[in-house]
Amino acid sequence: MDQLSLFPEENIDPRPPITVNWNLWHGCTKASTGCMHCYMYRRDESIGKDPTVVTKTENFDLPVRVLKSGKNKGRYKVPCGSYIDTCFSSDFFHKDADDWRSEAWDMIRERSDCTFFMITKRPERIAEHLPRDWGPAFSHVTIAVTCENQAMADKRLPVYLSLPLLHHSVMIEPMLTAVDLRPYIEKYRKADGSPLIERVSVGGESGNEARICDFAWVEAVQKQCLNNGISFYYHQTGARLLKDGKLYNIPRKLQHAQAHKAGLDIR
Numbered sequence: 001m002d003q004l005s006l007f008p009e010e011n012i013d014p015r016p017p018i019t020v021n022w023n024l025w026h027g028c029t030k031a032s033t034g035c036m037h038c039y040m041y042r043r044d045e046s047i048g049k050d051p052t053v054v055t056k057t058e059n060f061d062l063p064v065r066v067l068k069s070g071k072n073k074g075r076y077k078v079p080c081g082s083y084i085d086t087c088f089s090s091d092f093f094h095k096d097a098d099d100w101r102s103e104a105w106d107m108i109r110e111r112s113d114c115t116f117f118m119i120t121k122r123p124e125r126i127a128e129h130l131p132r133d134w135g136p137a138f139s140h141v142t143i144a145v146t147c148e149n150q151a152m153a154d155k156r157l158p159v160y161l162s163l164p165l166l167h168h169s170v171m172i173e174p175m176l177t178a179v180d181l182r183p184y185i186e187k188y189r190k191a192d193g194s195p196l197i198e199r200v201s202v203g204g205e206s207g208n209e210a211r212i213c214d215f216a217w218v219e220a221v222q223k224q225c226l227n228n229g230i231s232f233y234y235h236q237t238g239a240r241l242l243k244d245g246k247l248y249n250i251p252r253k254l255q256h257a258q259a260h261k262a263g264l265d266i267r
């Protein structure tokens, strides 16, 4: 058989992959001090809405919607290869979403041609709420955990790093104290001896009431990653950054760019 004609041309999705925000449900309850200034709370309260009520959104079925007309009719609206960020005004593992999660897993399984990313502050709920066939069929899914300070790292990482996840990713955002990941990097290893933690992302807090992030804390975590071959991403500075004894108030629009300019990222 001619290898080049193995699959028909029309199977190729002509549209470029994109990054998609998939907000399955909205509303949440605060899990720890990192939630103190949750932007979703601020926004909902400003319009008189109760942020603690968790409701399914109108975009719940977004990944499996198909185009009804045009030259790409019948294809998924979200193109093949897209990067899909989930649940940015809730927590995928929130208990009030338990009734809808299995349907969400069905959609995620169906779209194995895309990459899904979700962040949780509730790692203790993950094991009980993975799909029954969790395994290679979900290698396109990363479930990250957030640890905003050393206390939450010490509480959440032993739980999180013991889970049968295919990728382990740690967010330290908003970073509120120094965080020493070394005990967890050293203890939790893959079969080949490399750290179970594949990626660490760090960021400061935004908003008018932002708590201070010390740049020395960021540098220390970056060094822990550098020394252990772990990918590192300095996501944003936050609004109040302490560096070399000086406090900087950084406007929202510059927080990502300033972090990038620090040159700490490790791919």
Ligand code: SF4
Pocket (backbone or CB within 6 Å): 028, 029, 030, 031, 034, 035, 038, 039, 040, 041, 088, 089, 090, 091, 121
């Ligand atoms: S877990 Fe996230 S969405 Fe929920 S209250 Fe905390 S910061 Fe807000």
